Amino acid sequence: MPRLLPLLTLASALALAAPAPAPKLDTSHQIQPSPLRQKLILEYIHQHYDPSATSINITPKMIVIHWTAISSLQSTLAAFGPDVLSGRDDIQRGGKLNTGAHFLVDRDGTIYKLLDETVMARHTIGLNRIAIGIENVGSGSLTAAQLAANQALVRYLVNKYPIQYLIGHYEYGSFRTSPLWEEKDKTYFTVKSDPGAPFMAALRAGLAGQGIKLKAAP
Numbered sequence: 141m142p143r144l145l146p147l148l149t150l151a152s153a154l155a156l157a158a159p160a161p162a163p164k165l166d167t168s169h170q171i172q173p174s175p176l177r178q179k180l181i182l183e184y185i186h187q188h189y190d191p192s193a194t195s196i197n198i199t200p201k202m203i204v205i206h207w208t209a210i211s212s213l214q215s216t217l218a219a220f221g222p223d224v225l226s227g228r229d230d231i232q233r234g235g236k237l238n239t240g241a242h243f244l245v246d247r248d249g250t251i252y253k254l255l256d257e258t259v260m261a262r263h264t265i266g267l268n269r270i271a272i273g274i275e276n277v278g279s280g281s282l283t284a285a286q287l288a289a290n291q292a293l294v295r296y297l298v299n300k301y302p303i304q305y306l307i308g309h310y311e312y313g314s315f316r317t318s319p320l321w322e323e324k325d326k327t328y329f330t331v332k333s334d335p336g337a338p339f340m341a342a343l344r345a346g347l348a349g350q351g352i353k354l355k356a357a358p
């Protein structure tokens with residue numbers, strides 16, 4: 141059946157070229173910023189970035205990958221739920237706004253959307269007004285399901301926003317001398333190890349296999 145072959149080949153090529161489906165986003169734990177949280181976000185922006193700012197919105201250009209250093213989903217949700225930061229002596233002087241992220245990926249790969257992508261979350265010093273934060277439940281080693289979910293989520297975000305950079309939190313220091321870095325206090329900085337170099341290498345390799353290449357440094 142020689143005449144069928146070109147059709148089959150075309151069908152296979154179309155299947156390969158078809159855009160991957162958008163990842164399933166679970167919004168059951170999404171935070172609608174309360175008036176208090178909105179006030180604390182703006183206070184953070186005033187203290188760290190721009191005293192005259194009037195907006196809590198961001199323009200995403202970067203994705204920062206994290207791990208939570210908390211072993212369960214429920215404990216992570218409990219940590220990110222409150223508007224006000226508690227504990228965290230290392231960053232208390234940075235303001236009252238609680239830390240948070242736009243997405244949280246559980247060990248089984250379930251993706252929870254926690255915050256609208258264009259509202260600022262406190263997750264990466266210096267870069268919060270350009271960066272979407274993706275947290276992964278766990279520390280030390282993340283799962284294959286989390287890797288697949290992060291890949292799908294990055295692909296989704298790259299198609300939605302003009303994202304140029306993809307970094308692991310441990311890599312953020314290389315932006316301190318970049319014009320992208322907004323932090324006014326030069327001494328406000330914490331050394332990070334999340335989510336580990338092996339996870340970022342695997343994530344980048346997987347994305348490159350799909351033709352997605354993002355910058356890891358300024």
Ligand SMILES: [Zn+2]
Pocket residue numbers: 205206207263309332334
């Ligand atoms: Zn982090």
